[in-house]
Amino acid sequence: MVDPLESSDDDPVQRRRFLLEDTGFDEVPARYRRFYRKWRGAGDQLAPNEAICPVCKVVIRSSRELWPGDRLYCMPCMSRLVVVEATDGRLEAHVSY
Amino acid sequence: MGAAAGREIHDLEHERFLEEVHSFEFWFQSVEGYLAGTTYGHRTETADESPTGAVERQRLITVLSNYCIGEMAALEGASGLIAIAPNQLTKIFLSTQVADEGRHLEVLLHRMRELGVKHPAQEADRRASRSLKQFRAELLKLVQGRDWEAAIFAQNVILESLEFAVFRAHAEGADAITKEVLEGIIKDERRHIGFGENELGRRLHGAPHIRTRLTRVREELDHLVLSMLEDSSREIGVPPDQQGELARSYLQSVERLGFT
Amino acid sequence: MADTIDAYSIQNWLESCPQSYLENTEYGHAAGEKEPDFFLQNEVLLEETIKATVQLVVGERCALSASSGLINAAPDEASRRFLATQTLDEARHVEVFTQRLYDLGVRKKDLEGTIQRYANPNLVKFAEVLLEKIDRKDFISGVVGQNIVLEGMAFSVFEMMYAMNESVNPKFAHTLSGTIADERRHVGFGENRIGSLIREHPEKRGEVEQMQKEMSYFMLATFADAFRNNRTVDELEAAGIERPHSQYQGVDLGVMAPEDMEQVLADTVLKEFKTRLGRIGIEYQTPTRP
Numbered sequence: 348m349v350d351p352l353e354s355s356d357d358d359p360v361q362r363r364r365f366l367l368e369d370t371g372f373d374e375v376p377a378r379y380r381r382f383y384r385k386w387r388g389a390g391d392q393l394a395p396n397e398a399i400c401p402v403c404k405v406v407i408r409s410s411r412e413l414w415p416g417d418r419l420y421c422m423p424c425m426s427r428l429v430v431v432e433a434t435d436g437r438l439e440a441h442v443s444y
Numbered sequence: 445m446g447a448a449a450g451r452e453i454h455d456l457e458h459e460r461f462l463e464e465v466h467s468f469e470f471w472f473q474s475v476e477g478y479l480a481g482t483t484y485g486h487r488t489e490t491a492d493e494s495p496t497g498a499v500e501r502q503r504l505i506t507v508l509s510n511y512c513i514g515e516m517a518a519l520e521g522a523s524g525l526i527a528i529a530p531n532q533l534t535k536i537f538l539s540t541q542v543a544d545e546g547r548h549l550e551v552l553l554h555r556m557r558e559l560g561v562k563h564p565a566q567e568a569d570r571r572a573s574r575s576l577k578q579f580r581a582e583l584l585k586l587v588q589g590r591d592w593e594a595a596i597f598a599q600n601v602i603l604e605s606l607e608f609a610v611f612r613a614h615a616e617g618a619d620a621i622t623k624e625v626l627e628g629i630i631k632d633e634r635r636h637i638g639f640g641e642n643e644l645g646r647r648l649h650g651a652p653h654i655r656t657r658l659t660r661v662r663e664e665l666d667h668l669v670l671s672m673l674e675d676s677s678r679e680i681g682v683p684p685d686q687q688g689e690l691a692r693s694y695l696q697s698v699e700r701l702g703f704t
Numbered sequence: 705m706a707d708t709i710d711a712y713s714i715q716n717w718l719e720s721c722p723q724s725y726l727e728n729t730e731y732g733h734a735a736g737e738k739e740p741d742f743f744l745q746n747e748v749l750l751e752e753t754i755k756a757t758v759q760l761v762v763g764e765r766c767a768l769s770a771s772s773g774l775i776n777a778a779p780d781e782a783s784r785r786f787l788a789t790q791t792l793d794e795a796r797h798v799e800v801f802t803q804r805l806y807d808l809g810v811r812k813k814d815l816e817g818t819i820q821r822y823a824n825p826n827l828v829k830f831a832e833v834l835l836e837k838i839d840r841k842d843f844i845s846g847v848v849g850q851n852i853v854l855e856g857m858a859f860s861v862f863e864m865m866y867a868m869n870e871s872v873n874p875k876f877a878h879t880l881s882g883t884i885a886d887e888r889r890h891v892g893f894g895e896n897r898i899g900s901l902i903r904e905h906p907e908k909r910g911e912v913e914q915m916q917k918e919m920s921y922f923m924l925a926t927f928a929d930a931f932r933n934n935r936t937v938d939e940l941e942a943a944g945i946e947r948p949h950s951q952y953q954g955v956d957l958g959v960m961a962p963e964d965m966e967q968v969l970a971d972t973v974l975k976e977f978k979t980r981l982g983r984i985g986i987e988y989q990t991p992t993r994p
Contacts, residue, residue, distance in 0.1 A: 373477035373478045374474055374477060374478060374631045374634065375470075375473075375474050375477070376470060376473035376474055376477075377473070377477070379453055380477075382453045382454075401696070401700065402634075402637060402638050402641055402697070402700070403608075403634040403637065403638055405634070409452065409454055410452050411452070417454070418454055419454050420453055420454050420456065420461050421638065422453065422465055422470075423474075423631075423634045423635065423638070424634045424635060424637060424638025424639075424641075425462070425465040425466070425635060425638040425639055425642060426638050426641070426642055427458055427461070427642070442641065442642070442645060442700055444642060444645030444646045444648070444649045467799060468792070468795055468796045468799045469730065469731065469799070472722060472726070472796075475722070476722050479718060479722075480722075483715060484715055516781065516784075519775065519784060519785075519788060520775065520776050520784075523772045523773070523775035523776060523787075523788070523791060524772075524773075524775075524776055526768065526769070526772040526773075526791070527769060527772065527773060532765075532798065532802065532815075535768060535795065535798075536795045536798060536799055538772075539768065539772065539791045539792050539794070539795030540792060540795070542772060542775070542788045542791045542792065543714065543717075543788050543789055543791065543792035545788065546714050546784065546785040546788025546789065547714045547718075547788075549781065549784075549785060550713060550714045550715065550785050553781075565780075565781050584776075
């Protein structure tokens with residue numbers, strides 16, 4: 348697992364950055380709300396900086412494009428996750444105990 | 445508090461993240477977001493579209509009765525777990541869960557009162573399914589036996605995942621007030637199932653031999669869980685072809701922990 | 705009982721705490737408030753402050769174990785729901801007082817060691833008397849021990865500490881005022897709920913009275929240790945810092961010797977016990993003075 352804090356200095360050059368805005372998610376303290384949003388069901392699409400928490404089905408957001416090995420935290424259900432590449436090439440978040 | 449404010453939350457050290465999310469402060473500021481402006485779990489201005497037909501109304505009361513007994517079991521379980529929790533942080537998290545479960549019980553009893561039930565606690569006890577009552581007794585046995593892993597497994601993985609799946613399915617087709625009440629509960633349940641799964645996941649990782657004991661617990665509880673799922677699906681009106689989806693949603697959490 | 709219990713509902717808790725006196729607080733005080741520098745910089749004052757805060761953590765841990773343990777012993781679901789809010793209150797108190805230890809410089813990895821080092825043995829015994837009742841699921845004794853004896857003691861101790869800190873340490877005074885507000889609900893529940901149960905179970909009186917006597921003894925012994933072995937007053941005098949003229953129970957704490965403060969606190973708590981126990985039909989038992 349890659350700790351984003353320890354990732355190489357040139358990451359910001361290669362990764363796309365995202366400005367996160369509050370989407371109205373109200374289940375965590377206000378200062379963390381921009382990191383999460385609700386999954387809107389069929390028709391909703393994940394952006395390159397987003398992943399679904401397999402435990403509680405909330406969409407987790409990062410200010411960086413996600414890469415395999417990145418660590419994510421789901422605050423609503425308190426899970427630590429790691430981004431992995433699925434067989435079809437999509438990125439998924441798996442729980443890391 | 446708030447060490448991560450202004451930073452990318454995902455950069456936090458894991459230990460610091462757990463300190464943050466298991467604290468009273470985190471709970472306090474989280475529930476403020478979705479409980480502010482509600483009374484007994486819903487906004488006072490929400491239109492009352494409760495079922496008017498006698499059969500539908502009675503069915504809803506029976507469903508809520510089962511939820512009440514489930515929440516009562518969760519309240520008893522979570523409060524009992526505080527005594528055997530391994531550290532202060534975990535005790536504090538469980539205390540927030542105790543308050544959540546108490547709130548769930550209260551809003552559900554209140555909803556029954558709104559539907560015309562005079563003595564909701566007694567009515568809930570009278571109507572609740574036998575398998576649920578048996579599950580409650582089994583859970584309490586595990587808590588009283590001071591078996592931390594087994595009790596967390598039964599309470600925060602099995603019971604909470606089951607409630608999470610059923611409440612989500614029910615909220616989709618429920619009347620406006622019941623829907624708001626259930627959605628508030630679901631938001632709390634996210635913390636509970638997440639805590640249980642992560643706590644057990646870490647323990648199983650560090651001491652794989654626990655798995656044998658938990659497999660036995662699961663085997664003992666499985667028939668009760670399946671029976672509860674069947675009852676709930678029927679009562680909340682999940683079409684037969686979608687009942688498998690409800691069961692799958694519950695099974696996913698136990699499968700992530702390696703129980704197949 | 706329904707009306708009384710409504711006042712102790714979780715809905716009432718939500719309206720009283722998050723939407724009222726705890727709104728916009730962090731660890732019970734306003735954001736940005738700090739411990740005063742002169743306490744942090746003086747070795748003796750700092751150690752005494754840490755020692756006093758450890759007793760608060762020990763007391764609140766006991767209250768957390770007791771209130772959560774009482775839930776499964778409660779005879780009705782309304783009491784269970786109230787005890788659920790009390791459990792949460794006690795957990796919050798554990799957290800805010802633990803945070804104060806961190807603010808005073810205790811490192812997280814040293815928390816348990818610090819608590820073990822400074823925890824007053826008499827306070828530990830006080831807790832053991834209560835927790836033994838909880839362990840036996842004795843609801844009546846447990847509620848009297850927890851919500852009248854322990855909470856009654858905490859209520860008076862916090863009020864005295866609040867008076868002593870109000871002008872010199874607003875941060876800690878704010879933390880205390882929130883806990884005092886919580887304790888009001890707890891002692892209120894103790895009296896209102898247990899009064900009727902004592903009437904229904906007069907055979908419990910003897911056991912409850914004996915428990916009160918034992919807990920009171922260990923409480924007085926804790927006070928004796930806390931005041932008689934306290935170097936704060938001497939250190940403040942040596943440093944030439946005038947003590948604040950805090951008013952508590954009609955006396956000026958700023959001119960009193962520690963032994964006299966101990967006497968005032970002990971008398972206040974015991975008088976409160978006598979009044980509260982009398983209201984629920986329990987005869988107050990005078991404890992031996994340590």
